[in-house]
Amino acid sequence: MQTITLNNGVTMPQLGFGVYQIPLEETAEAVYQAIKAGYRLIDTASIYGNETETGEGIKRAITEGLVTREELFVTSKLFILQASEDKAKETIELSLETMGLTYLDLYLIHQPYGDIYGAWRSMVAAQKTGKLRAIGVSNFKSAKMIEFVGLNEVKPQINQIEVNPWNQRVEDQEWHDKYDVQVEAWAPFAEGRHDLFTNPTLAEIGKQYGKTVGQVVLRWLMQRGIVALAKTVRPERMAENIAIFDFELSQEDIEKIAALDKKESAFFDHDAPQQVEWFMERMLDTEN
Numbered sequence: 001m002q003t004i005t006l007n008n009g010v011t012m013p014q015l016g017f018g019v020y021q022i023p024l025e026e027t028a029e030a031v032y033q034a035i036k037a038g039y040r041l042i043d044t045a046s047i048y049g050n051e052t053e054t055g056e057g058i059k060r061a062i063t064e065g066l067v068t069r070e071e072l073f074v075t076s077k078l079f080i081l082q083a084s085e086d087k088a089k090e091t092i093e094l095s096l097e098t099m100g101l102t103y104l105d106l107y108l109i110h111q112p113y114g115d116i117y118g119a120w121r122s123m124v125a126a127q128k129t130g131k132l133r134a135i136g137v138s139n140f141k142s143a144k145m146i147e148f149v150g151l152n153e154v155k156p157q158i159n160q161i162e163v164n165p166w167n168q169r170v171e172d173q174e175w176h177d178k179y180d181v182q183v184e185a186w187a188p189f190a191e192g193r194h195d196l197f198t199n200p201t202l203a204e205i206g207k208q209y210g211k212t213v214g215q216v217v218l219r220w221l222m223q224r225g226i227v228a229l230a231k232t233v234r235p236e237r238m239a240e241n242i243a244i245f246d247f248e249l250s251q252e253d254i255e256k257i258a259a260l261d262k263k264e265s266a267f268f269d270h271d272a273p274q275q276v277e278w279f280m281e282r283m284l285d286t287e288n
């Protein structure tokens with residue numbers, strides 16, 4: 001597995017497996033199968049509600065001797081109401097306990113709302129004690145990331161943001177490169193939106209190499225130096241999505257993919273008032 005070195009010297013796999021929206025009863029098996037297929041980076045979050053099951057899949061893979069804990073790179077995230085100094089401290093401990101782990105390889109502030117500065121202080125403290133090897137943020141626009149780097153002594157190692165052929169984030173990546181904050185792509189397939197998996201341009205590019213659309217997209221992210229998280233519950237697709245290190249997209253292919261950029265989210269804008277309102281209402285409903 002190809003690796004990337006973060007700004008604090010920690011290395012991580014460039015391709016990973018995400019467990020968002022996997023039904024609870026399937027999560028442990030999916031994580032186990034993903035590790036069996038060769039994935040070493042596993043991405044969950046407290047709001048996904050499946051940290052327990054993710055931990056179970058990891059434990060089974062370790063117990064059966066497929067991997068050691070040190071070979072895995074496990075990520076979790078704190079959500080909006082956990083974004084304060086005290087709550088973050090508690091939530092880190094809770095994530096570790098829930099997953100049955102003594103440390104996490106990466107811990108992120110999931111959304112750019114709440115007392116993110118207080119949460120960051122607790123994350124920095126947990127990093128110093130070795131409970132978190134790397135720390136970062138998610139869904140921060142470039143301007144917010146720059147502010148956050150400017151006003152903290154320890155800068156994020158990662159910003160996990162939406163990146164896919166419809167929302168390529170080229171300028172955002174340049175800003176992140178400037179500040180040495182690694183871009184990690186969520187929803188690399190845009191969850192199939194805008195008919196991604198049957199897109200003629202992507203299919204034609206893949207045909208030249210005997211590769212699928214999914215493989216072209218992930219390979220494109222690898223060649224851009226972006227860490228990518230792909231989700232699937234199907235073992236055959238887990239194998240397909242990881243078989244991307246035996247071909248290289250040409251400059252011409254890359255230009256064709258660049259032309260697909262709509263420069264807008266396939267989901268929502270984190271700064272849109274309606275979206276922030278949706279998050280706030282949901283928070284009050286769930287008290288999560």
Ligand SMILES: NC(=O)c1ccc[n+]([C@@H]2O[C@H](COP(=O)([O-])OP(=O)(O)OC[C@H]3O[C@@H](n4cnc5c(N)ncnc54)[C@H](OP(=O)(O)O)[C@@H]3O)[C@@H](O)[C@H]2O)c1
Nearest residue numbers: 018019020043186187188189190191214229230231232233
């Ligand atoms: N930080 C954040 O705010 C945030 C937000 C969203 C996601 N994430 C992370 O990023 C990970 C990935 O994003 P995502 O799960 O939203 O979306 P995604 O990976 O872009 O897309 C997943 C969808 O694609 C399908 N799929 C996967 N491989 C395929 C293939 N080779 N051929 C055809 N279909 C395929 C899956 O179906 P099947 O499962 O049926 O195969 C699923 O419906 C998440 O699991 C999560 O860890 C983070």
